[in-house]
Amino acid sequence: MGLIYFCFMMVGAAIVRIPAAxxxxxxxxxxxxxxxxxxxxxxYVYEALKTPQFWLIWxxxxxxxxxxxxxxxxxxxxxxxxxxxxxxxxAASGLVGLMSLFNMxxxxxxxxxxxxxxxxxxxxxFFALGTLLYAIVPTAxxxxxxxxxxxxxxxxxxxxxxxxxxxxxxxxDMFGTRYVGAIHGLLITSWSVAGILGPVLVNYIREYNISxxxxxxxxxxxxxxxxxxxxxVGFFCNLFIRPVDDRHHMTKEAEALGAAE
Amino acid sequence: MNDTNQGxxxxxxxxxxxxxxxxxxxxxxxxxxxxxxxFQ
Numbered sequence: 001m002g003l004i005y006f007c008f009m010m011v012g013a014a015i016v017r018i019p020a021a022x023x024x025x026x027x028x029x030x031x032x033x034x035x036x037x038x039x040x041x042x043x044y045v046y047e048a049l050k051t052p053q054f055w056l057i058w059x060x061x062x063x064x065x066x067x068x069x070x071x072x073x074x075x076x077x078x079x080x081x082x083x084x085x086x087x088x089x090x091a092a093s094g095l096v097g098l099m100s101l102f103n104m105x106x107x108x109x110x111x112x113x114x115x116x117x118x119x120x121x122x123x124x125x126f127f128a129l130g131t132l133l134y135a136i137v138p139t140a141x142x143x144x145x146x147x148x149x150x151x152x153x154x155x156x157x158x159x160x161x162x163x164x165x166x167x168x169x170x171x172x173d174m175f176g177t178r179y180v181g182a183i184h185g186l187l188i189t190s191w192s193v194a195g196i197l198g199p200v201l202v203n204y205i206r207e208y209n210i211s212x213x214x215x216x217x218x219x220x221x222x223x224x225x226x227x228x229x230x231x232x233v234g235f236f237c238n239l240f241i242r243p244v245d246d247r248h249h250m251t252k253e254a255e256a257l258g259a260a261e
Numbered sequence: 262m263n264d265t266n267q268g269x270x271x272x273x274x275x276x277x278x279x280x281x282x283x284x285x286x287x288x289x290x291x292x293x294x295x296x297x298x299x300f301q
Contacts, residue, residue, distance in 0.1 A: 097292035
């Protein structure tokens, strides 16, 4: 696997090129009316850290990923516990595979959707729909409905992938193109935190409940409601995102100096 | 306009898409076959 990964990464590294400054796809016409949440200017990488927008987007990504990655790691065990005797270990591995497909597909679907409806609205979809779906999962278990359970999980995972794929564009809209790569590098620490937080939260709560006599099938329900709660917090973080204040943007002189270097 | 695309030919595109697309299609097929067990 490592060798395959190495080959693919090397091919990618060899052929990827940064477009020349000012390059646009053939036939692309920029919108005549500038949009409020899309800046035409640039924010310096360390100046971005001083903006509330950076930290709000940090929280948005962290909460979206925490919820997604938490269930991704536990989906196999969770599905077998919620549907004992009906979902076998082999079928559960199929569920995880299916979730991975939706994780991948969601990156294309939601990132493309965000081009049409805007980044902020896309994250509103993630948080509102995600909250609803997490809240429905226990009901799907009570109803014994495997299709509903699977549907909830695959849509949730599509939004996990979609959130990750849409975040660079969200950053570009907020902070401009010049330092978006570096700003994204800093923001991705939220993914690292979520990568610990999600599985730890899910595992800890599940183990705590089971050790306190809660049936295994019900132990997952509390986790689902907690994840829904995290998404509500994310919804409000996204709600508070406004355009970056003028004082954080690079001056025209600084931009010209940077371009000449 | 950017001139970094000038060397790209149809053959390059077919090879690049094939390099990624063929393993991807195989992976999707295997995953879907495996996922069908959920509904059996």
